Amino acid sequence: MKKGYLSPMKIKIYTTDDCPYCVAAKNLLKRKNLAFEEVDVSADDEFDALVKKTGMKTVPQIFCDEQLIGGFQELTQLDREGKV
């Protein structure tokens, strides 16, 4: 991945309320001036549907151009590598 890799991509972040990692991920994206769409999956059935789709059991779940890149930790790692 090259620098600024995420900027031309469509970023979608699945969140729940009361989720500090979600807030942190959104803050990082905002700091980088990256536009994103937030999908709140606080409702149990919505969260369960997401887990069924991705196999990932935590939020946030961050997609770039429909591809799951991971959660806050993975986003932070990309940032550390200068790729966000």
Ligand SMILES: N[C@@H](CCC(=O)N[C@@H](CS)C(=O)NCC(=O)O)C(=O)O
């Ligand atoms: N390693 C994950 C941790 C995310 C995480 O623990 N999120 C919490 C909400 S803030 C969660 O989904 N907890 C539910 C669980 O662990 O089952 C990341 O960096 O995104």
